[in-house]
Amino acid sequence: MTVSPVPGVRLRRVTVNGVGLSVATAGQGPAVLLLHGFPHTWRLWTEVIGPLARRYRVIAPDLRGFGDSDRPTDGYDAGTLAADAAGLLEALDAGPAAVVGIDLGTPPAFLLAMRRPGLVRRLVLMESLLGDLPGAEEFLAGGPPWWFGFHAEPGLAETVLAGREEAYIGWFLDRGTLGRGVRPDVRAEFVRAYTGTGALRAAFGAYRAMPTGARQIREAVAGARLTVPALTIGAHPVGRALEHQLRPYADRLTGHVIPDCGHIIPLDRPGALLRLWEPFLDADAEPYGRRADEDALRRDASPTPPSP
Template sequence: MTASSVPGVRLRRVTVNGVGLNVATAGQGPAVLLLHGFPHTWRLWSEVIGPLARRHRVIAPDLRGFGASDRPADGYDAGTLATDAEALLDALDAGPAAVVGIDLGTPPAFLLAMRRPGRVRRLVLMESLLGDLPGADAFLAGGPPWWFGFHAEPGLAETVLAGHEEAYIGWFLDRGTLGRGVRPDVRAELVRAYTGGEALRAAFGPYRALPVTARQIRAAVAGARLTVPALTIGAHPVGGALESQLRPYADRLTGRVIPDCGHIIPLDRPDALLDLLDPFLAADD
């Protein structure tokens, strides 16, 4: 285990399902598992890990294929990522955990709660859609975001973007904070994590698995309801679309939207996020 560049955070290597994950940990108490999206690594949570760690054991992996984790050829569907997350909790003997997912981390967080509700004591889902479930018509009125198709075409995006990673990742970081940008050190680490053809190929894996993920989500809601207490948090551009999708299938759901906040909530408006997370996560401590 080694110290990271974030005070109080330690990094360790944990192998789950045959894949080595780079995992950031901090604090003690009830476990909170944080699942990032694109173009993120565990550093997405840099501004909130410290405050969360005052009362919780925070576990923030680089998902398979991302950051310093291994980059296997497959396994990027949300169901496999959910299995990774469950195996990580087992490996760390974390017990029932609150699970927080954003962007591409939302579908695996949701499937983990649906498949293993005894392992998830609370669920937070942010700035994403759940497959093709009804309820997101307004958000999708103009079609899905353009990069979904670009990333989904095998071999295309990584070839086109080679040598231009900094500009491409920077566009998402600026857009995802409504032009405010992120700290230079975080920006540099994220750009580095997505530089090179293999890093890009793995990062686009979840997009190429979206049809499989959509089928997994449909199957999950067809056979069960979400019984875990859940909180959806929207910002720009997803807003309340995720809450609308989830509402018919959830027994205990609260929906919130943070105003004047970009898609990358933990880096753009960390204080506003903590104002929502702290009471929700502490409700059954």
């Protein structure tokens, strides 16, 4: 293990399905597995790991192909990423765990709960869509986000962006916080993680595997229901689209939208996010998915500048 730049967090290497994953860990107690998206690494959770680690064992990997994890040539579909997550929980003897997914981490988190419900005690899904399931028509009325097609074209985006990574990644970080930006150290780490043709190609592998992931999700809901207690959290721009997609297939689902919050929820509104997480993740909390005080969420959403 090595010490990370985040107090109390240690980094270790875990080999899962033949792929070496860089994994951040902190705390003790019931496990919470955090699955990031694009353009993130485990540092997406910088502001929430400390509070979580007071009560939970936090496990935050870099997904295969991202950050400091290995970059295999394939395996970026949601089903394989879900298998990686299952293998990680088993390797660390950490299940059943509360599983949290955001952005590209949401489909694998969902498939993990559908395929291996014994490993998942709670499920939190944020700011993403679940393939092409019905319910997101309003969000997609103008077509999917432009970068989906750009990233999905084999060989294109990594060639165009080589040498321009900082500006490109910065655009997503600023847009994902409604212009407020992220801490300079976190921003620099994201840029480092996505610099170079190899890093970009691996990251875009998840976009190129989206058709496979959409099929896997359709197959999952055709044969079973989501029985794990689930919470969806939206912000800008996804809002309630994910909740609408999931509701017909979930036995116990609560949905929230955090006001005045960008797509990168854990860095933009960590306080509001923790207020939603805490009663849900606690196995001894009141009825699962207890609704949070919307006025409190709005108070938490008052803009504050990022730390230097």
